[in-house]
Amino acid sequence: MKSLFKFFILVFILGAIGAFLLSSEIFEIKNIYVTGNKTVAKDEIIKLSNIQYKQNIFKLNTKDIIKGMFNNPKIKAVKIKRVLPSSIALDIIEREGVALIPYLGSYIKIDEETVIIEVISLESDLNLPIVSGITFSDFKLGEKLKSEKLDQLNSVMEVIKCLKSVKMTDIIETINVEDSSNIIITTSNNIRVYLGNNKLDYKIGMAKSIVEDLTKDNEIGIVDMRHEGNPIFKRD
Structure with missing residues (x-):
């Protein structure tokens, strides 16, 4: 009986505390x-x-x-x-935007998970790489982009990841994946880097040093890294 009485007392105390917490102006x-x-x-x-x-x-x-x-x-x-x-x-x-994809006179902004964050106008301040070569019929804000060329989209995300790792994202103006065998990145000062589609992390790390040297010398043109061996530079 004593145990039962203590149990009811405990339930009563807890109930009173609960009622106080849920009704007091203090909370x-x-x-x-x-x-x-x-x-x-x-x-x-x-x-x-x-x-x-x-x-x-x-x-x-x-x-x-x-x-x-x-x-x-x-x-x-x-x-x-x-x-x-x-x-x-x-x-x-x-979510942080990592790239812009053209869509009907505007751009859609995607994050590193390809989730669509927002749609922005062509007149907006564009401070992210613009991606070409990705096709899709429709999209929904807050959902992942459903591309008709999934391989190209995956390549874009890999390129962006590599660019970010070498702190090169800020100087990249466009990423072109129209030709899946040759990804092309273009810097803000119009140096075009032909990456091919393999060893992207290694090539982008090398491309950063090359682009920095070319920029110091005010050189523009094409850096061809599609083949084995040393990169080839062709002036415009």
């Missing part, structure tokens, strides 16, 4: 902190989360919050933390 949300966002505004993130001020902090449904966040294709992940007694912290990880 009403007064602050929403947002960190990690770069391009998505704080107000937009709070709106997507559907978190309401004065809402009880323990009544939040984190699954619904995350689901709401993913309505913006730029948001890749979010961490939600309750900061007692009355604050919520949202830590955002955004």
Whole structure:
């Protein structure tokens, strides 16, 4: 009997604590902190989360919050933390664009997972490589690009990964994969590098040094790396 009585007392205490936590004004949300966002505004993130001020902090449904966040294709992940007694912290990880693909008088921006982040106009400030040779019939924001030439798309992503590893992305203007046997990258100062389609990591590492030397000498032209042996440079 004593054990049963203690059990009911414990249940009563826990129930009372639960009722207090769910009804007390102390735990009403007064602050929403947002960190990690770069391009998505704080107000937009709070709106997507559907978190309401004065809402009880323990009544939040984190699954619904995350689901709401993913309505913006730029948001890749979010961490939600309750900061007692009355604050919520949202830590955002955004998708970062790595390339632009022309589409009906505009560009679609994709990230390293080929997820489509946004559509931008031709007049926008273009600071990412423009990819040619990728064909597709339709797309949906927030989903992966479904290309009719999957091999070419995979090659593009490999090239971008290699460019990023040698810190060369910023100077690349275009990536051309129309000919799947010969990927061509063009720098912002019009040096064209014919890579072929093998040993891309090695060739791009070498291409960086060559491009840097040519740029110092104000040379433009074609660097041919399609064949075994030393690269061949042809001036324009």
